[in-house]
Amino acid sequence: MEEAEKNIQRQIERASHLLSRFGAACLRVPELGALLEKLRRLIERTDSLMVDSGVVEACSRCARVTGSCCFREMGQSYTDVQLLINGLLGCSFPQVAQYPGGCFFAGEKGCTLKARHAFCLNYFCPDLMNTPGTETVLEIQLQVGEQLLAGWELEFALGRFLTSHSIPAHL
Numbered sequence: 001m002e003e004a005e006k007n008i009q010r011q012i013e014r015a016s017h018l019l020s021r022f023g024a025a026c027l028r029v030p031e032l033g034a035l036l037e038k039l040r041r042l043i044e045r046t047d048s049l050m051v052d053s054g055v056v057e058a059c060s061r062c063a064r065v066t067g068s069c070c071f072r073e074m075g076q077s078y079t080d081v082q083l084l085i086n087g088l089l090g091c092s093f094p095q096v097a098q099y100p101g102g103c104f105f106a107g108e109k110g111c112t113l114k115a116r117h118a119f120c121l122n123y124f125c126p127d128l129m130n131t132p133g134t135e136t137v138l139e140i141q142l143q144v145g146e147q148l149l150a151g152w153e154l155e156f157a158l159g160r161f162l163t164s165h166s167i168p169a170h171l
């Protein structure tokens, strides 16, 4: 197994440890609970826009036929806290990479993460731009912006929470 893949597995182990050690305590903090629910709602809204506009279908077809643009370095760029957020949102992390050379988090049914990076949400290749049309792409990007802002708010609040428990947080 490659070193890069082992690094992600170690990262997942750290996030899973944080989740089991502090997950329930985080949810009892009103500010964190409210920020998590806000993020969950915004993700649901983004996801349904992506489905309704045909983006999900187009990207799934692309992944089946030519391989998606989910490249390996994207999977390596998630921090402990970002993975912890995904764990709090109920994601199950893969044990091994499904697609050699691709992102560790790419699964057979698409991305296994819910709170994704800006690049994952904002990238529309030229072919994909033609699927929903410019106006819908703009609508999706505005929605994505709101989701990302809510994600950052939660990341910083979680970072403060972990630091107050003497856990060095990697934001």
Ligand code: SF4
Residues within 6 Å of the ligand: 058, 059, 060, 062, 063, 067, 068, 069, 070, 123, 124, 125, 126, 127, 128
């Ligand atoms: S953005 Fe384009 S290249 Fe990436 S998965 Fe979607 S259709 Fe494929």
Ligand code: SF4
Residues within 6 Å of the ligand: 069, 070, 071, 074, 075, 103, 104, 105, 106, 107, 110, 111, 112, 113, 116, 117, 120
């Ligand atoms: S959308 Fe998911 S699978 Fe694709 S690059 Fe982003 S994190 Fe990886």
